[in-house]
Amino acid sequence: MAVLTVSDLVVELITPRGVIRAVDGVSFDIDAGETVTIIGESGSGKSTTAMALLRLLPDDLAVISGSAQIDGQDVVGTRKHIGGIRGRSVALIPQDPMTALNPIATIGQQMVEAIRHAHGSLSKAQARERALELLRQVHLSAPERRVKSYPHELSGGMLQRVLIAMALSTEPRLIVADEPTSALDVTVQAGILDLLLEMQERTGVAVLLITHDLGVARLMSDRIHVMHRGRFVEDGDVEQVVDNPQHEYTRNLLAAIPELGAWDDPEDPDHPDYIDPVAETAAPATDPAAEPAAPTTRPEQAGIPATKGGPRP
Amino acid sequence: MRRYVLKRVVQTILTAWFTVTVVFVLLRLAPGDPAVSYAPPNPSSEQLEAIRREFGLDQPLLSQYWTFLTHLLHGDVGQSFQFRQSALTVVLERLPYTITLAVAAIVITAVLAIPLGVWMARRANTAGELGANIATIAGQSMPDFWIGFVLLIVFAVNLQWFPSSGFTSISSLVLPTLTIVVLQVALISRLVRREMSVNLNASYVTIARSRGVSERRLTWRYAFSNSAIPVVTALGTRFAAMLNGVVIVEVVFRWPGVGQLVVDALERRDLPVIQATVLVTVLLALFVQLAVDLIYPLLDPRVRLGEGAR
Numbered sequence: 001m002a003v004l005t006v007s008d009l010v011v012e013l014i015t016p017r018g019v020i021r022a023v024d025g026v027s028f029d030i031d032a033g034e035t036v037t038i039i040g041e042s043g044s045g046k047s048t049t050a051m052a053l054l055r056l057l058p059d060d061l062a063v064i065s066g067s068a069q070i071d072g073q074d075v076v077g078t079r080k081h082i083g084g085i086r087g088r089s090v091a092l093i094p095q096d097p098m099t100a101l102n103p104i105a106t107i108g109q110q111m112v113e114a115i116r117h118a119h120g121s122l123s124k125a126q127a128r129e130r131a132l133e134l135l136r137q138v139h140l141s142a143p144e145r146r147v148k149s150y151p152h153e154l155s156g157g158m159l160q161r162v163l164i165a166m167a168l169s170t171e172p173r174l175i176v177a178d179e180p181t182s183a184l185d186v187t188v189q190a191g192i193l194d195l196l197l198e199m200q201e202r203t204g205v206a207v208l209l210i211t212h213d214l215g216v217a218r219l220m221s222d223r224i225h226v227m228h229r230g231r232f233v234e235d236g237d238v239e240q241v242v243d244n245p246q247h248e249y250t251r252n253l254l255a256a257i258p259e260l261g262a263w264d265d266p267e268d269p270d271h272p273d274y275i276d277p278v279a280e281t282a283a284p285a286t287d288p289a290a291e292p293a294a295p296t297t298r299p300e301q302a303g304i305p306a307t308k309g310g311p312r313p
Numbered sequence: 314m315r316r317y318v319l320k321r322v323v324q325t326i327l328t329a330w331f332t333v334t335v336v337f338v339l340l341r342l343a344p345g346d347p348a349v350s351y352a353p354p355n356p357s358s359e360q361l362e363a364i365r366r367e368f369g370l371d372q373p374l375l376s377q378y379w380t381f382l383t384h385l386l387h388g389d390v391g392q393s394f395q396f397r398q399s400a401l402t403v404v405l406e407r408l409p410y411t412i413t414l415a416v417a418a419i420v421i422t423a424v425l426a427i428p429l430g431v432w433m434a435r436r437a438n439t440a441g442e443l444g445a446n447i448a449t450i451a452g453q454s455m456p457d458f459w460i461g462f463v464l465l466i467v468f469a470v471n472l473q474w475f476p477s478s479g480f481t482s483i484s485s486l487v488l489p490t491l492t493i494v495v496l497q498v499a500l501i502s503r504l505v506r507r508e509m510s511v512n513l514n515a516s517y518v519t520i521a522r523s524r525g526v527s528e529r530r531l532t533w534r535y536a537f538s539n540s541a542i543p544v545v546t547a548l549g550t551r552f553a554a555m556l557n558g559v560v561i562v563e564v565v566f567r568w569p570g571v572g573q574l575v576v577d578a579l580e581r582r583d584l585p586v587i588q589a590t591v592l593v594t595v596l597l598a599l600f601v602q603l604a605v606d607l608i609y610p611l612l613d614p615r616v617r618l619g620e621g622a623r
Contacts, residue, residue, distance in 0.1 A: 054523050056519055056522060056523055060438065083525070086522070086523055086524065086525040087523070087524040087525025087526070088525060090523075091523070091524070092520060092523035092524075094516065094520050096516065099515070099516045099517060100516060100517055100520045101517055101520075102517050102521065102534075102535050102538075102539070103517070103539065103613070103614075103615065104538055104539060104612070104613050104614060104615075105534075110521075113524075113526065114524050114525075117524065117525045117526065118525075150614045150615070152614075152615050163520075166524065170524070170525075
């Protein structure tokens with residue numbers, strides 16, 4: 001049975017400028033041990049999809065319809081089940097590890113909190129033992145010292161390892177990884193991705209990966225869905241999508257990533273089409289294929305959900 | 314840490330010295346002759362001269378200041394013109410009344426404003442929050458003397474539940490405290506609401522929610538703990554300000570605190586009492602500020618006192 005089943009999910013965001021259909025009828029499912037990636041540019045609705053499935057969007061700003069089951073439990077029709085699922089059968093690995101932890105509680109306190117939420121029978125001391133064990137599993141150096149540290153004392157890469165350990169601590173069936181490496185240094189990214197693969201191998205957890213980076217998608221995924229303006233425009237195996245893109249948006253997306261194409265960059269001074277911007281006073285010509293199609297609406301930038309209860313004069 | 318405290322003590326002494334000096338000079342620049350207040354009606358110039366000599370006001374300003382400073386170093390702030398006793402004693406006799414009022418007001422403010430602000434942040438954009446919003450804006454817009462008079466008329470004159478003036482029993486505390494609390498609750502609850510809104514929407518709260526942390530815990534252990542520094546700062550600042558005498562409230566309710574004292578002293582040009590009041594209240598206020606600063610590292614591990622000063 002699939003760990004996550006989503007069918008015809010629609011998310012409408014209520015913004016000051018009107019209702020935006022950020023997710024417009026997407027369907028997919030993920031089996032145990034599988035990684036499914038949603039790829040798209042910012043504003044395509046990929047993160048909104050993930051947040052909607054975890055019911056982390058505020059009810060007064062986001063209207064969700066369609067259906068979705070995590071581990072067989074309905075999470076769209078009702079909020080009743082999600083409370084019991086969060087921190088137990090589903091876990092989130094966030095985009096920016098630097099802002100993901102409570103700044104005034106130690107790593108250990110927050111891990112113990114997560115562990116005891118998932119395993120209520122454990123004592124504090126047992127949970128602390130388990131936290132250390134998990135930190136060792138994610139290859140964090142000197143875990144005995146780190147549990148006493150506060151988040152600001154750790155680097156982004158270290159924090160992401162802590163957050164992965166916290167996600168694993170609950171022994172989830174599904175991990176939602178929302179751009180897990182976007183905020184990290186390039187040198188750290190590979191280590192975190194390796195860790196995620198290793199963890200998945202060991203635990204057989206299903207992973208929903210959200211990314212804008214085809215390189216990451218290619219490395220991690222079994223299947224990928226290309227998302228554009230709230231819809232999946234292309235689905236399939238990674239190799240198939242990358243090597244033989246059917247939809248124009250996918251081709252644009254691929255063209256926008258220099259690492260994946262041939263080295264054919266008109267902004268390179270050695271390129272035959274290169275126009276010296278100093279010699280040429282007019283605006284340099286832009287290659288339409290080098291730019292992804294600009295979206296007309298960008299729900300992720302429309303002030304959601306930061307508008308909720310924001311400071312008022 | 315010792316360095317930090319030492320630095321703060323030196324700062325405190327300098328601030329107190331500066332404030333007292335400014336007050337000393339301003340009082341002597343102000344028009345009006347203190348001697349007139351203490352002379353019999355239609356005094357002769359000899360009588361006035363005699364009073365000035367007695368108070369030391371016949372000396373040039375600099376030598377008056379020098380005398381004042383040297384006496385101050387020995388803990389002597391001068392004799393009150395009107396009470397004919399140490400001005401410091403006069404102030405210290407009144408101080409407990411002001412401290413009582415300030416402590417009562419700040420405790421009740423915290424007890425009411427924090428839950429109210431948290432509630433408003435949690436209920437953001439609902440009808441209930443709108444109501445609380447209107448009430449707190451009204452509370453912060455009403456002048457305190459007016460609130461004081463309304464409370465006096467309703468609860469002291471008409472209902473006669475509480476005494477109207479002075480200090481006779483613990484119930485005398487109710488109306489002055491309430492008058493202060495209305496404004497302070499309005500101000501502090503709005504601050505709490507603002508800070509809580511920011512923190513409730515911070516990503517660490519959303520991510521903790523994804524871990525199944527309960528809403529109650531998210532509200533208090535996560536968002537409120539992270540809002541504590543600005544709230545404690547505001548409460549500390551308000552408390553320090555109240556120690557300077559809640560002048561208008563003390564006058565309205567004839568409360569025998571330093572606010573009332575300083576108003577009387579100004580009317581009667583009792584310069585030593587004014588100077589003593591300023592000195593004592595400035596030191597108290599600075600002490601409260603220091604205490605607040607020392608609390609910061611307990612509230613937030615990222616705060617290190619005195620670092621960066623080296």
